[in-house]
Amino acid sequence: MDVQRLELLRELAERHSITEVARATHRTPSAVSQQLKVLEREAGLPLTERSGRGLILTDAGRALARSATNVAVALARATAVWDEFRNDATGEVSLVTFPTAGEMLLPGALREVAAVPGLVVNCTDKDPELSDFPALTAEFDIVLAYSLRGQLPWGGRGLTVVPLMTEPLDVGLPADHRLATRTWLTPADVVGETWIGAPHGYPFERILHQIEQKAGSPVIVAQQFADLRVIEAFVVAGLGIALVPRYTWGGDQPGRLVLKPLRGVDAERQIVALMRPDRAERLAVRTVVDVLRTEAARVQATHAAIAPAP
Amino acid sequence: MDVQRLELLRELAERHSITEVARATHRTPSAVSQQLKVLEREAGLPLTERSGRGLILTDAGRALARSATNVAVALARATAVWDEFRNDATGEVSLVTFPTAGEMLLPGALREVAAVPGLVVNCTDKDPELSDFPALTAEFDIVLAYSLRGQLPWGGRGLTVVPLMTEPLDVGLPADHRLATRTWLTPADVVGETWIGAPHGYPFERILHQIEQKAGSPVIVAQQFADLRVIEAFVVAGLGIALVPRYTWGGDQPGRLVLKPLRGVDAERQIVALMRPDRAERLAVRTVVDVLRTEAARVQATHAAIAPAP
DNA sequence: ACATCCATGTAGCTAAGCTACACACTCCCT
DNA sequence: AGGGAGTGTGTAGCTTAGCTACATGGATGT
DSSP: HHHHHHHHHHHHHHOOOOHHHHHHHHOOOOHHHHHHHHHHHHHOOOOOOEEEEEEEEHHHHHHHHHHHHHHHHHHHHHHHHHHHHHOOEEEEEEEEOOOOHHHHHHHHHHHHHHHTTEEEEEEEOOOOOOGGGHHTTTTSSEEEEEETTOOOOTTTTTTTTEEEEEEEEEEEETTTTTTTTTTTTTTHHHHHSSSEOTTSSSSSHHEEEEEEEETTTTOEEEEOOOHHHHHHHHHHHOOOOOETTTOOTTTTTTTTEEEEEEEEOOEEEEEEEEOHHHTTTTTTHHHHHHHHHHHHHHHHHHHHHHHHOO | HHHHHHHHHHHHHOOHHHHHHHHHHHHHHHHHHHHHHHHHHHHHHHEEEEEEEEEEEEEHHHHHHEEEHHHHHHHHHHHHHHHHHHHHOOOEOOOOOHHHHHHHHHHHHHHHHTTTTEEEEEEOOOOOOOHHHHTEEEEEEEEEEEEEETOTTHHHTTTTEEEEEEEEEEEEETTTTTTTOOSOOHHHTTTTTEEEEEOOTHHHHHHHHHHHHTTOOEEEEEESSSOOHHHHHHTTTOOOOOETTTTTTTTTTTTTTEEBBBBBBBOOEEEEEOHHHHHHHHHHHHHHHHHHHHHHHHHHHHHHHSSSSO
């Protein structure tokens, strides 16, 4: 069976539209349609069926698309093998990050990457809801994503996930707050406070729910911001307290914002690299991921040194 | 990378000659040569080098050929997936067997296979030396082979090996032999006898060596035959004793030939199905192998019932 | 030294797969 | 209801990858 056609089917499984597949593969929709029709004839059973004006895969189609992924992985691994033979981690790698990880990891990582000649990394930042991370793998080689402990929204979807670090989420307080002298806090300590929260779909929301459950009373969320800088400004202004990622909080509020660890709830997030399995095999991609891993370890070690965990 | 070209490289790794690859893939040598040249240009480094009038693979070429096998496996698995969807174990499967296994397993197995419409099995028999079994996988989908315990001549070569049964090798005696009343024998019992052996490269030879080692004196091998029927005839004629596979000995010498188990040496052989990994994934091939496995179990159970092991 | 077997060039053809355009269908919005 | 914008799918025609047929040059062995 022709592997190109399988590839098209696999793209269709992700993009849910022939037009989109055509755009992604630099082809005409007609060409895609024709090739899928040939594939269907060879298979001898329907792989797609119309649903409204788009079309969706049948069970057989989905199963075949899954196999197609394995083929793509084997193929990518083959090209990686000979890239290794030439020691040639060359090419373009596209990466999308959420803001805080971009700030924390990318500058250091890209400095390392610059040492590899011919390796180009194109970065963008997006601030998606938690559930939207997997969809980005269709567009980008590497997706920096986060999740809370135990929660794996990208499990079972056949994506490759490489853990980079786990980052504690502390409680950010103004320096003159009544709790600012404590070494650590419990849900009961903070449940009565006014909170600066995050919009729906962001993980911090879940931790506030945990605090409510542990303390037995609801928290008061005054504002909801996606941008951490804004949140920090509000905290410093005394308008509330907030959950702040320990390694990521801004140095632009020195002395005016203090972080206190939270005990009794799983207050940490996992930062991972999320990839389509075939793309994860490319030597250039693997090189970038390796750099990210060491950079993450470096950041974590640095913070542990200057402020040892309680 | 084009998978067809990788396939050609893989064939070249096995057949060691462009002409042979061309013959096997129904192409002209020129076409094969051109495609390999394209592959080499894409790879950016030499994959083959001339050796005399033929050519051999470079290290890079071999590594790439190995990856090509994984691609072929993934691809074969994909076509198997949709064959399963259609419940369509159709096609031709070629099989080569050594004589005794062919006699023991194939009639029953092919009767089972006949129940699957559209599944055709083409069988041949060959009586190769032990070391020649792997080469046959280039030509046949399934190779029935045997090996002694602990010995795996086809390990590390990337072949798929499915165990079918382990068959004890007993000592065949004429019915009026002085040892014919014993229930089992030791190396010391039989080392002084005159033996009918097998030619070089056959596994029985190794067991005779083991007998010599255990008993401490050399055995006398009078004749060397490959065909078991001939051996049995010589034994019945009182010209010597011989190692005889327990499940395979002929019923054409009823009462005139008795088998006695041998203790103290590893007197058994493993009968396995040997396949190229990609071919092993074909649904039709897997179906035939499954039938062979159950048939082997049936034969083994039947013998255990009529003559329980000591 | 000649015959033989090999890989590999070159010219030319066939057919797979693309684009461009036209058409049919579903949805949504006024 | 009825366009308009979205979808997938046919048809005609072209481009080119990849094949065959034949010729060439190097290595082997008698």
